[in-house]
Amino acid sequence: MNKSTIRKSTALVLSALMLGLAACTNSGNDPAPTSQPDSSTQPEATPAETALNPDEPAWRLDTSPVEISWFVGASWYPHSWGESLNSKYITEKTGVKVNIEVPSGDANEHITLMMTSGKLPDLISMGSWETAVKKLWEGDHVYALNELADQYDPYFFKVAGDGTLKWYRQANGNTYGIPNDSYSPNLMHETGMTAANQTFLVRKDLYEEMGKPDLSTPDGFLGALQTIKDQYSEYKGQTISPFFAQGNVPYGMTEYLQNLLAVPHEKDGKVYDRITDPDYVNWLKTFRTAYERGLINVDFLVDSDTQVEEKTNNARYFMMVREWNGMAAVNPMLAASANPDSYYIAVDGPQNSKGDSAKLFPGNMDGWMVTMISKSVKNPERAIRFLTYLASEEGQLDLFLGKEGETWDSTSGKPQLKPELVELLSSDIEKLEKEYGVMDTYWMMRNPVIINQWRPEKSPVIKQMEDFANAQADIDSGIYKGLDPLGDSEVAVAWSRIAQNWEEVLPELITAKDNTAFDKIFESFLSRRDSYGFAQVMEHRQAELDARKAKMAE
Secondary structure (H helix, E strand, O other), rough: OOHOOOOHHHHHHHHHHHHHOOOOOOOOOOOOOOOOOOOOOOOOOOHHHHOOOOOOOOOHHHHHHHHEEEEEOOOOOOOOOOOOOOHHHHHHHHHHHEEEOOOOOHHHHHHHHHHHOOOOOOEEEEOOOEEEEEEHHHHHOOHHHHHHHHHHHHOOOHHHHHHHHHOOOOOOOOOOOOOOOOOOOOHHHHHHHOOOEEEEEHHHHHHHHHOOEEEOOOOOOOHHHHHHHOOEEEEEEEEOEEEEEEOOOOHHHHHHHHHOOOOOOOEEEOOOOOHHOOHHHHHHHHHHHHHOOOOHHHOHOOOOOHHHHHHHHOOOOOEEEEEEEHHHHHHHHHHOOOOOOOOOEEEEOOOOOOOOOOOEEOOOOHHHHHHHEEEEOHHHHHHHHHHHHHHOHHHHHHHHOOEOOOOOOEOOOEEEHHHHHHHHHOHHHHHHHHHHHHOOOOOOOOOOHHHHOOOOOOHHHHHHHHHHHOOHHHHHHHOOOOOOOOOOOOOHHHHHHHHHHHHHHHHHHOOOOOOOHHHHHHHHHHHHHHOOOHHHHHHEEEEEHHHHHHHHHH
């Protein structure tokens, strides 16, 4: 089937328009900025380029071989380019050979050092929340995508979408990054796709053998941990670790736990100090009690990624504060193992004193990662054209499903992954990604509005977790994501000091000898937090929230 004839449902088209990520033109009332790049860094346009057709992708004008380096800001990202079938196909089609780079440690530190050196990778994908993103923008290290598009590929505005460009537009009128996995509230309400991935997971067979204990109250939680210690320290040949929290202090035990407890983000229009919420503090004291009784140890705060992977792959955790999509490869393998019920299921975890259901973060307009083009790139025209191609429906189809007839076929007018690859998706996702490079292998420019129409139905051991997260997603809470100050400003430095100190303090709270010691440590932290400039942080959060509400209304 010719790719240009692929038809989308009416709902998909409406969703794409609302999100602003699928094909849509710029609003006549809010044209793309026309300010010109600095002449010292922006290459001169040729006459041919100034006459580019805004209705045609410009990458087809030049498919000669070119190499582009792409930094993916995730130390755990395992994939390369050029070995998988799909990456070879895209390089053959576009002429672009990608050299993927990943940090050996913290992505922020890695990019900050590279900024200092003045030599950056051509493309940079970083978490939308990362401090380095603002530094790249404010330090003039990356191109304004709208300016590159004006000069080299105006088709970019059709596929990037006015909504996305507005959301990421800075005070100077420029947009420096394009997100993946971006969702608007309208899209989520319309389609039911919330992109929520936070869940509370338990090992199914052990949970059921224990009689499905209530884990939602402090007493029930402690009781289940006591049962694990007394009766199930070893289970089916495995030493059981009672608890794991993804991202340790800064994520799993803070923001994530607060979402499980439905801690509000604002009250009466004012940003709420979630860390002092009574229910949250009470649950931290519950963990302290668990530690005092020897029901948990500090391994969940100190285990390396390798140790976490080993325990997860062997179902050695009883319960986990963990995103379900991180279990997409593990759960099918556990379900096919000698202990087929050892996979993980989502259940109600810690709840607040009212017994409210969790209010989990959904997707949001920020997306997950933002991709930028650095000013170190030798061929900015090829870089912006490659991004435009990847953001288009044609590029999304290529990136997600690969080459027609090779990895996918048209069935009843709809592209579908070949059956043998669907089988690999359930049985050996590592092989699927390494050898074929389809589906979510190269997710840096993933647009769910487009690709979800081609996604095979998930296996039951994955769908259960996803459905549970969707049911507890607080769709309108996505606006609260990313309120913290970033960059090198005074308030950003203050927040960085506070966040770092919290990472040091929370383990002290959990290992405190009693609640009196806990209270003393906590009050001391709050005092230091004030001295670091917490009032200014809250002012920034409020201003950011107000600005986001105004953008969303627009």
